[in-house]
Amino acid sequence: MFAERGYDGATVRAIAERAGVDPAMVNHWFGGKEPLFVAALDLPADPAAIIGEALPGDPEHLAERVIARLLQVWDETGGAQLATLLQSIAGHEVAASLLREFIGRVLVGKVLSTVAPDRPELRASLAGSQMFGLAFVRYVLKVEPLASADHATIIAAVAPNLQRFLTGPLP
């Protein structure tokens, strides 16, 4: 349904109807449309939830909290799930378009715009480029020393750059 109608167009009601169950069951088992979508995409974790968890606290250290939480989640699955995800995105336009819409609709709309009101779309795509790239180099390409660096080293190296994308001055 997400692939057919996009994130906005696929309502929980319509998904439940197609599945032949009560909409309340979808909400009961998945907790809502966004977690259902994350489950459908087989994401290692819900990016919106992670950024939502990282939001409270000093805005100047938002990037540190985001990177710390993402590394924790990614390391738990050893990167294997992430490699599969990146491969399926690179190979399937439907997966790419769903993730693209999800980034625009959920990450930008709900989360980033509360922190950085100016140019949230540009900031989200730039922040995404850094975090996707970090995941790719650490877990898929496995380039050293990033592949086996400890979290503190990566946070110290990458956080200033991510922080600029999130809240710093942009051209």
Place this chain on the structure above:
Amino acid sequence: MFAERGYDGATVRAIAERAGVDPAMVNHWFGGKEPLFVAALDLPADPAAIIGEALPGDPEHLAERVIARLLQVWDETGGAQLATLLQSIAGHEVAASLLREFIGRVLVGKVLSTVAPDRPELRASLAGSQMFGLAFVRYVLKVEPLASADHATIIAAVAPNLQRFLTGPLP
């Protein structure tokens, strides 16, 4: 041969012998081992050559020149070739290990260490994370506004971050 023996282990002589040709023919048609490797990996362009072209000039603006040149090369193929490359790397450990060795051996050894003598391996992997991520978001995920932003906008947004990875202070 590269997959069997790695970049260093696969000599032009051995490759020519396996192919049943004179080593001079390999050099004549491919211009040496590095361009032969780039051809074997089916890279859209030789990253070492691109950074080599960007090296001359003010070191403070190295990142701007690297991004400008890469965007030019990537845009020429519309990103399709890049998506295929990223997919094949995510799906095949051999391709990943070859590219990993290439980054370590050629990019770090030959190029980056001449600009930033301290921690060249960390700088190369960090710079790689930003540029792989930019390529992924712009050409594979196609997240707006990065997907259709003009080169000047991308350079202004990303160059300060890449420049920090290349020559700035690292923890």
